[in-house]
């Protein structure tokens with residue numbers, strides 16, 4: 026029995042001169058559940074093969090990761106990694122001051138660092154450096170972004186920073202050597218390589234986080250605003266690749282996403298996610314999937330990460346080559362170490378995934394099922410490094426002893442930890458064995474946020490006995506933590522389908538390795554795709570097919586049916602989305618009476634009228650005063666009220682009588698996303714940023730609400746009927762001052778309250794006390810409506826004088842050849858970016874898809890479908906334009 030258990034671990038044991046264990050981890054665990062392992066390792070201990078350094082790095086022992094929300098953020102790293110740019114980006118987003126230690130040094134001493142060293146010698150220089158660093162850290166401990174170069178990193182500087190890291194986030198900024206080289210212009214590249222090899226461990230030794238600043242390739246940043254097609258003098262829905270001033274956009278979103286993970290949530294409303302599913306903890310939703318992607322594949326293959334993400338709720342990066350790493354480390358006599366190059370590679374990979382996907386990342390280091398001594402140290406180093414990258418979730422092996430687990434958990438920061446036990450052998454106890462409940466209880470006691478158990482299935486019955494374990498765990502003392510439990514191997518697929526949280530799935534592109542797994546049932550690994558899992562859940566009646574509609578007076582032209590149906594098909598969802606064109610809302614009742622009614626998109630002119638048919642509204646719909654999405658409610662609370670959003674999500678796609686209708690609004694989310702996508706970092710929202718809304722109907726209100734969420738403080742309304750503009754302003758003034766709004770935290774103080782202004786006529790000049798608008802949203806019709814002709818609307822040129830341009834969002838998409846779009850396209854050389862209705866429709870549609878299905882939307886596919894289905898006035902589509910537009914999408918809102 027032991028031979029089967031020891032498996033791949035034996036060579037290590039032999040190499041270390043250890044006696045192969047005669048016991049299984051389970052028997053060891055039973056005897057002494059708190060002491061399976063005993064040593065605590067030191068990460069980043071210096072490599073014997075690493076180049077020597079005059080100032081040896083301090084060893085980073087589990088630096089803290091919990092801070093006051095206003096604690097200053099420190100960026101450290103060699104020059105050329107982009108720290109100053111990132112600091113400016115963060116400073117604009119968080120309204121924090123940037124303090125550059127080098128500049129501070131120059132201001133206080135009157136010399137640059139290099140000149141000072143030359144004049145006064147190394148010793149005096151180092152003392153001065155330390156003094157300056159200490160003074161900066163002491164003085165600017167709150168609400169600042171501190172930039173710190175290698176100059177301040179002598180040993181004393183390192184220990185100052187390390188102490189600081191117990192109360193402040195210190196981010197080591199890393200970048201690919203080529204970009205650093207291009208920036209620093211060092212003649213000999215080998216000198217840079219040497220510098221990076223020396224400085225990497227030093228910076229890692231005194232920082233608690235790491236950000237890999239991915240260099241954006243300028244290849245797709247072609248000229249913006251150049252119409253891609255001309256047809257008899259008309260511009261055909263031209264949209265361009267990313268303009269140069271948006272080149273930093275992706276870096277901006279990526280960095281802010283990272284910073285938002287490491288500092289307290291809720292501090293900066295404009296950085297808060299808006300999509301409905303982002304607001305409920307993923308691990309509390311039911312029947313979620315996690316695509317498991319081996320690190321070795323991510324680094325070796327050219328994988329389409331956005332495609333891998335489709336259908337999954339989390340992206341699991343599986344460090345699958347630890348054994349290989351351990352072996353090579355042992356061979357190079359630097360065993361138990363994470364080399365700087367390997368650490369860089371992991372940071373880079375996580376960065377690539379994070380900047381592409383919208384779902385949370387799970388960092389999983391795959392250990393052999395016993396976590397053998399030689400393996401354990403490498404395992405821990407990888408785990409500690411993973412936590413530096415702030416993944417949303419991270420697994421920790423429950424084979425470690427309590428002391429080590431507690432130590433790691435105390436440094437988890439915002440990462441949710443999954444206590445993990447996996448086994449690839451048949452000797453693992455039955456699910457009914459108290460081993461599993463004890464392990465669950467222990468993980469919970471130690472502070473894990475979730476637990477994950479896997480074991481190979483010996484028979485089909487094993488799939489069903491998991492229910493017993495789940496029931497037992499649920500009956501244990503509160504608070505229960507989510508349990509992920511399933512069988513692996515060919516026979517375990519049933520339990521994989523019915524596991525409720527983060528079911529590991531695979532993808533066609535990774536299929537090769539999963540087939541290997543299938544042929545070797547002792548190996549664990551996902552065997553089904555997200556689509557397989559979805560199909561199985563519908564085929565076994567856990568979920569039901571739904572009928573979903575778009576309801577509107579002229580809904581016939583809508584591209585929503587094509588967009589949603591394409592997404593359903595890709596996911597393996599049996600739903601059907603159809604058009605319901607109607608002059609009145611009277612026919613809605615009949616649709617809702619169908620037990621398979623799955624919800625509806627509401628189009629013009631019903632977005633306000635439909636409120637009277639709802640029983641409850643989301644806070645957004647309430648604040649805006651308009652509804653564009655209806656959701657059926659089938660289970661009411663015992664007191665008759667509507668359940669919370671999590672419960673609503675967990676009852677989606679189950680047929681039955683509809684007891685109530687819940688109304689939401691996703692238009693504001695779409696508008697917010699378009700503004701964010703089109704706004705260059707130079708135009709990032711600041712206190713004096715001004716926005717202009719044209720129109721004062723339901724969409725105008727959604728635009729105003731989106732702007733308030735983005736932190737815009739000056740909002741100007743222009744509407745043909747001034748009384749409607751006044752109504753809008755009255756509505757929002759009431760909203761921002763009312764204490765129960767609970768939407769815009771910063772608006773409570775009158776000094777920072779947003780200011781609404783009305784411009785009554787095109788002839789008026791732009792108000793002198795306001796900046797020119799950098800955000801313009803046009804919410805007026807662009808085509809003939811009944812007897813009203815299409816308004817031939819353009820903005821007076823005296824209003825569009827922003828020196829840095831801005832973003833124009835035009836909400837309609839029936840025609841894209843509008844005078845306003847043409848006017849702004851002609852201004853693109855001045856920094857104006859146009860977002861039209863074909864950008865907006867999918868953005869608001871992603872949120873509707875989430876509301877209808879409780880799944881993240883396949884964004885690229887939906888965008889593609891909308892672009893493919895759209896035809897211009899001549900009924901033509903252009904694949905080249907579609908491709909250019911898709912490639913131009915740099916920014917993903919969450």
Ligand SMILES: O=C1C[C@@](O)(C(=O)O)C[C@@H](O)[C@@H]1O
Nearest residue numbers: 583584585626627628653692
């Ligand atoms: O405004 C729009 C666009 C839409 O009407 C369509 O055309 O599909 C669908 C609505 O839900 C959304 O609010």
